[in-house]
Amino acid sequence: MEIMIEARDLTKYYGxxxxxxxxxxxxxxxxxxxxxxxxxxxxxxxxxxxxxxxxPTSGTARINGSSVVTDSLKVRASxxxxxxxxxLYPDLTVTQFLKFAARTKGVEAKRxxxxxxxxERACGLEGVRNTLISALxxxxxxxxxxxxxxxxxxxxxxxxxxxxxxDPGQIVExxxxxxxxxGSHTVMLSSHILPEVSQLCxxxxxxxxxxxxxxxxxxxxxxxxxxxxxxxxxxxxPEDRIQAALEAVPGVARVTSPGEGKFxxxxxxxxxxxxxxxxxxVAEGWDLLELKAQEFSLEDVFxxxxxxxxxx
Amino acid sequence: xxxxxxxxALWRKELTVYFGTPIFYLTGFFFLVLAxxxxxxxxxxxxxxxxxxxxxxxNPQVAAQLNPQQLIYRPLFAVLAIVLLFLVPLFxxxxxxxxxxxxxxxxxxxxxxxxxxVILGKxxxxxxxxxxxxxxxxxxxxxxAFVTRVDWAAVGAGYLGLVxxxxxxxxxxxxxxxxxxxxxxxxxxxxxxxLLFWIIGWTQELGAGALGRIFQHLSLLDHFDNFSKGVxxxxxxxxxxxxxxFFLFLTKxxxxxxxxxx
Numbered sequence: 033m034e035i036m037i038e039a040r041d042l043t044k045y046y047g048x049x050x051x052x053x054x055x056x057x058x059x060x061x062x063x064x065x066x067x068x069x070x071x072x073x074x075x076x077x078x079x080x081x082x083x084x085x086x087x088p089t090s091g092t093a094r095i096n097g098s099s100v101v102t103d104s105l106k107v108r109a110s111x112x113x114x115x116x117x118x119x120l121y122p123d124l125t126v127t128q129f130l131k132f133a134a135r136t137k138g139v140e141a142k143r144x145x146x147x148x149x150x151x152e153r154a155c156g157l158e159g160v161r162n163t164l165i166s167a168l169x170x171x172x173x174x175x176x177x178x179x180x181x182x183x184x185x186x187x188x189x190x191x192x193x194x195x196x197x198x199d200p201g202q203i204v205e206x207x208x209x210x211x212x213x214x215g216s217h218t219v220m221l222s223s224h225i226l227p228e229v230s231q232l233c234x235x236x237x238x239x240x241x242x243x244x245x246x247x248x249x250x251x252x253x254x255x256x257x258x259x260x261x262x263x264x265x266x267x268x269x270p271e272d273r274i275q276a277a278l279e280a281v282p283g284v285a286r287v288t289s290p291g292e293g294k295f296x297x298x299x300x301x302x303x304x305x306x307x308x309x310x311x312x313x314v315a316e317g318w319d320l321l322e323l324k325a326q327e328f329s330l331e332d333v334f335x336x337x338x339x340x341x342x343x344x
Numbered sequence: 345x346x347x348x349x350x351x352x353a354l355w356r357k358e359l360t361v362y363f364g365t366p367i368f369y370l371t372g373f374f375f376l377v378l379a380x381x382x383x384x385x386x387x388x389x390x391x392x393x394x395x396x397x398x399x400x401x402x403n404p405q406v407a408a409q410l411n412p413q414q415l416i417y418r419p420l421f422a423v424l425a426i427v428l429l430f431l432v433p434l435f436x437x438x439x440x441x442x443x444x445x446x447x448x449x450x451x452x453x454x455x456x457x458x459x460x461x462v463i464l465g466k467x468x469x470x471x472x473x474x475x476x477x478x479x480x481x482x483x484x485x486x487x488x489a490f491v492t493r494v495d496w497a498a499v500g501a502g503y504l505g506l507v508x509x510x511x512x513x514x515x516x517x518x519x520x521x522x523x524x525x526x527x528x529x530x531x532x533x534x535x536x537x538x539l540l541f542w543i544i545g546w547t548q549e550l551g552a553g554a555l556g557r558i559f560q561h562l563s564l565l566d567h568f569d570n571f572s573k574g575v576x577x578x579x580x581x582x583x584x585x586x587x588x589x590f591f592l593f594l595t596k597x598x599x600x601x602x603x604x605x606x
Binding site for chain 2: 123
């Protein structure tokens, strides 16, 4: 696979404080990669460096083979960037702003109109073409931010928290939009919202305190932690007897109960216990209300990795 | 070619913002009111003096001094230059400071556009706004031309002086704007620096010798004075152009440092 982004020992200090330290990662062409981490982990700093806004203190980053420092103009011409909390010129209208962006990005004059139409349609901005940016809602501003990033079909898109501050409906729209970019663009996006990353991304890079703690597909990350899968059980009956019976089942490592007849079982070796549990409950004469497997979500993976880091 | 496109795009955007916000109309209004007022009083004063000179058959030497250039335009240009001192920081203070404060700089500096294109686009937009205001004042001279003989070449030299002085002040103001995120600070710094280059020549009058002469050569006002007399001297031209280039260059350096410090 062709490599789109290549970071080698990427380090950035703000004064004496390191924001990121010796990051090494690669992103292949056409991949959608999620960049995940708590606040202050260095996500935004890394993306700013890749977008050519900041220079790294040491280390190198290459986009399509060109250094973001020495070949800045070429790199910037090949990417679309959506900053975190995007700011746009409040005194311009949507179309005026897109015209400005298209011209600075070097869209040819004869393609300008069709290109602006294309991104306006892609981001659902047709209804607000002549509205001043200062009068746009947060959702529309975010869409406009995305629209300007899409101008001139850059092979690489860097999106910093693309769905932050949007309502659930808008989040779905933006996600669909990003999903549609698959294949034609390489996308690197950062997010707090873990399910979003697992839905959208082929691969997740988890970063904490300026260092990469994990990099894999969302499925593999869940599987790594999912050696003991969990089962969710709701049973009507005498609770202490049920708990004792469940604990006695071979393969059950731990049973916790939040009360009201609900039980969370953790199985040690990942073997399938559900049929056995169902038979047990029925045989005892209790009522089985609910029985389902609960997989480790990316949230758990994330929390696990970040807390491990803190413990060590 | 690509840089030129980016520069033009920015130029156009800045003009859209200037014409879309009240600051242009407000400052423009007061500029024209002041300029009109001074022009009018100068013309009245000139006509009174001329009348008196004619009635009292003043001696020829004094009468020779009585021409529109000396009595109308020189004082007018001197006053306009002072108005400029206040006006320019108002026009330039937001140019880069606002981009940084509002965060739009993050987009602008990730577009494939050189720092020079950004600087020139903004500089030329501010200059354009200023030229539009100056163009309005030309109508005063057209009106005057109906009643007296106007020495257009000398007036033109004065205007060239105003344009160059304005451009120099814009370059300095743009530099001040690159130093900070705060428009007010950018305005104050721009104004203070301009004032400094204005009065720096005064030390010569205090008899400071060679150093004083150097200061005088650095003074904006001193070079402008020649233009307002109707004299175009290459030394003044070279001074103004180097002044503009120097401050645009400092602005460029300031923008470059942003990537490293952040």
